[in-house]
Amino acid sequence: MKKIGNTILAILMMASMLAVPADARKLRHHHSGIHHSVKHHHKVHHKPRLPPIVVARIDVSSQTMSVTVNGFPYAYWRVSTARKGYYTPRGAFGVTRMARVYYSKKYDNSPMPNSVFFLGGNAIHGTNHVGSLGRPASHGCVRLHPSNAARLYALVQQYGPRRTRIVVTE
Numbered sequence: 662m663k664k665i666g667n668t669i670l671a672i673l674m675m676a677s678m679l680a681v682p683a684d685a686r687k688l689r690h691h692h693s694g695i696h697h698s699v700k701h702h703h704k705v706h707h708k709p710r711l712p713p714i715v716v717a718r719i720d721v722s723s724q725t726m727s728v729t730v731n732g733f734p735y736a737y738w739r740v741s742t743a744r745k746g747y748y749t750p751r752g753a754f755g756v757t758r759m760a761r762v763y764y765s766k767k768y769d770n771s772p773m774p775n776s777v778f779f780l781g782g783n784a785i786h787g788t789n790h791v792g793s794l795g796r797p798a799s800h801g802c803v804r805l806h807p808s809n810a811a812r813l814y815a816l817v818q819q820y821g822p823r824r825t826r827i828v829v830t831e
Contacts, residue, residue, distance in 0.1 A: 713824055714825070715825040717826070721742050721829065722831055724795050725739055728816070736809070739795040740794060741798040741799050741804040743797055743799055744797040744800075750829060752828075754827045757780070757781075759777055759778065760773075761814065762774060763776045763786070767800075773802070774807055774810060775787050775810040775814035777814060783802055785802070787810030791807075
């Protein structure tokens with residue numbers, strides 16, 4: 662049943678990518694010999710939210726992350742999410758900030774290389790505790806092998822934090 666739900670979610674996300682013009686901001690019309698943007702000066706229009714290019718899906722029950730780029734599989738990695746007594750937030754999140762080098766202010770100055778933050782102090786980041794990958798071990802962050810964290814960080818940098826979504830499911 663879970664696989665069917667994930668398949669439906671993937672189909673809906675791909676369909677939403679096709680529903681938005683490649684660059685909706687460049688739509689223009691011609692009026693009185695002068696080019697105007699579709700935005701009218703007397704109305705406030707927000708830029709349309711463009712569909713994500715990079716999607717990192719964390720499955721807490723299997724302690725894995727799958728990454729897609731433009732809907733195509735890119736990577737599948739083991740992770741560590743929150744151990745007993747802690748919690749990794751569930752839901753769909755945007756990237757709030759990034760830090761190539763970061764040290765936890767809350768947990769003994771622990772290194773968090775290639776951090777991609779998605780909710781407050783929660784981040785996807787590299788860990789030196791690679792032996793724990795594949796089982797819950799963190800204080801709430803999503804831990805990755807350092808080389809995989811570097812790959813994800815570079816991918817988010819390449820396509821942009823605004824075009825990246827992080828989805829955490831049970």
